[in-house]
Amino acid sequence: MTQVKAYSAASATSGLRPDTVERRAPGPHDVAIDIAFCGLCHSDVHTIRSEWGPAKYPLVPGHEIVGVVSRVGDSVEGFTVGQRVGVGCMVDSCRECDSCLEGFEQYCEAGNVGTYGAVDRRNGDVITQGGYSQGIVVDENYVVHIPEGMDPAAAAPLLCAGVTTYSPLRYLDVQEGDAIGVIGLGGxxxxxxxxxxALGATVTVFTTSPAKAPEALALGADTVVVSSDPAAMASAKGSLNAILDTVAAVHDLNPYLRTLARDGALIQLGLPSEKMPPVDPGQLIRRRLAYGGSLIGGIAETQEMLDFCAEHGIASDIEMVTAAELDQAYDRMVAGDVKYRFVLDVATL
Incomplete structure (x- = not known):
């Protein structure tokens, strides 16, 4: 066992404070990583504050991890000391169910093992602890390579926010010329x-804030629709092939469903902590619409996403924070005061 510095929460109201966490000695298939950067995800806030149910405290959050390999187990073949690597939202799964065997470990039928706050079934039933720490030890099958030339800090949020949006777009087989909507302009x-x-789609951003229109256009959106304006929403009726809903607050989906063309799909990515208004099934039936959800991505798909982003020069827009600024950053995330993702500089631990 090795102790590393970390920041953890002791309760739903404690905030994040300096701590230490024990990391296991690398086994034959393990990769030990010196963490350099860790993204701050809104799900960290939900989990630490027990908004998705009681968390297991003390808890070190963080599942957007980028660092450098410091040691590898004797049987590791795909990684060597000194390589830049990443760890996303999960560090294990059953590896035997159909989902795991097909490369969809996030849908493991026994439940994937989250990077933090989960029972590490293969290592003494301990609770996993995340990336707001100096180091981590992860099975090689759940580690990915960060492509050469990619900014490591800006790459960190790709391990959650990047693959969470990439995966449904690939599932929908988005092609050049397709019309895609994105609800919300956060992380x-x-x-x-x-x-x-980058996939060649034309993109419409839905936002409740007219002030975000210039930002959306600067990011590459072709059209911005202010969703609180009924006339603007009416003008978008039937114009889109698919929509990614990234909003984690309660909102009514029915106005957005009206903007889909026949055979369109709305994919839910944001997970509100309270119940959403019901979806009108008549809308689905009359135009053969689909309403679905998507959870992060598998390990191979995460690597595919990183390589795609490197090829197309895509990275997250980030603001760096120190360990001492974590509580403030959480409050700012809740207030929507970040463009567009916070990243922790682990050296400040």
Whole structure:
């Protein structure tokens, strides 16, 4: 075991404070990583504050991890000391169910093992601890390569926000010329715009704030619709092939469904902590619409996404924060005061 510095929460109201966490000695298939950067995800806030149910405290959050390999197990073949690597939202799965065998570990039928706050079934039933720490040890099958030339800090949010938007776009088989809508322009939304544009789609951003229109256009959106304006929403009726909904607050989906053309789909990515208004099934039936959801991406798909982003020069727009600024950053995330993703400089631990 090795102890590393970390920041953890002791309760739903404690905030994040300096701590230490134990990391196991690398086994034959493990990769030990010195963490350089870790993105701050809104799901970190939900989890730490027990908004998605009681968390297991003390808890070190962080599942957008970029660092350098410091040690590898004797049987590791795909990684060597000194390589820049990443770890996303999960560090294990059953590896035996159909989902795992097909490369969709995020849908593991036994439940994937989250990077933090989950039972590490293979290592003494301990609770996993995340990337707001100096180091981590992860099975090689759940580690990805960060492409050469990619800014490591800006790459960190790709391991959640990037793959969370990339995966449904690939599932929908988005092609050049398709019309894609993105609801919300936060950490997920701004990545959805960039990736959809790189796939050749025309992109419409829905926002409740007219002030965000210039930002959306600067990110590559072709059209901005202010969703609180009924006339603007009416003008978009039937214009889109698919929509990514990145909003984690309660909102009515029915106005957005009206903007879909026949055979369109709305994919839910944001997860509100309270119940959403019901979807009108009549809208789905009359135009053969689909309403679905998508959860992050598998390991191979995460690597594919990183390579795609490197090829197209895509990275997250970030603001760096120090460890001492974590509580303030959480409050700013809740207030929507970030463009578009915070990243922790782990050296400040």
């Amino acid at each position: 997920l939304g701004h990545m959805g715009v960039k990736i959809a544009k």
